[in-house]
Amino acid sequence: MLDKKKPRFLRSDWYKASRLGKNRKNKQLWRKPKGRHNKKREKKRSRGKQPSIGYSMTKIERGRIHGLMPVLVFNPQDLIKIKKDQIAVVSSKVGIKNKIEIAKKALESKIKIKNLNSQEFLDKMAKIKEEKKKGVVKAVKGKEAEKEVVETKESPKPLTKLTQKQGEEKK
Numbered sequence: 001m002l003d004k005k006k007p008r009f010l011r012s013d014w015y016k017a018s019r020l021g022k023n024r025k026n027k028q029l030w031r032k033p034k035g036r037h038n039k040k041r042e043k044k045r046s047r048g049k050q051p052s053i054g055y056s057m058t059k060i061e062r063g064r065i066h067g068l069m070p071v072l073v074f075n076p077q078d079l080i081k082i083k084k085d086q087i088a089v090v091s092s093k094v095g096i097k098n099k100i101e102i103a104k105k106a107l108e109s110k111i112k113i114k115n116l117n118s119q120e121f122l123d124k125m126a127k128i129k130e131e132k133k134k135g136v137v138k139a140v141k142g143k144e145a146e147k148e149v150v151e152t153k154e155s156p157k158p159l160t161k162l163t164q165k166q167g168e169e170k171k
Contacts, residue, residue: 006055007048007049008028009030009048009049009050010030011028011030011031012031012033012038012039012047012048014028030051033050065087065089065114068085068086068087069086070087070088070089070114071086071087071089072089072090072091073089073090073091073094073102073113074091074094074098075094075098075101075102076098076101076102076104076105079102079105079106079109082111087112088106088111088112088113089114090113090115090116096125099116099121100121100125102116103116103118103119103122104118107119107122
């Protein structure tokens with residue numbers, strides 16, 4: 001849409017209950033009003049707008065990101081096809097192994113991927129790999145953060161601060 005601004009399409013009565021979206025932006029999604037006496041379905045003026053054909057983008061703009069058509073990337077070889085006037089987007093169906101390869105290739109060829117920050121992703125994966133090698137698994141149980149469980153390959157039982165306190169009380 002070039003000149004006109006699209007209104008926020010909210011479900012009817014979103015302001016009445018928390019489960020419908022009161023003080024919860026993520027719940028304020030559009031749901032088609034289906035009730036017999038629903039004022040929004042009847043298109044009363046004060047009840048807000050409904051999505052309709054008139055709000056659609058022009059055919060030229062549809063599917064574009066910042067005016068450029070995105071190119072889906074499924075494997076590292078797809079990065080070779082990308083030109084400078086195109087945006088790369090990694091498909092959601094790509095697994096972690098392929099994503100790592102794509103991120104490495106993108107860093108080498110200096111291609112920016114819209115939905116994947118290559119350097120951050122590779123750093124995160126390297127950190128996870130190191131933790132798996134060490135055999136350290138961290139999990140927080142209960143409401144308190146003090147009850148942190150740390151397991152290693154050497155100790156078969158997990159040691160917790162809670163069990164240490166119980167051992168001291170028995171002495």
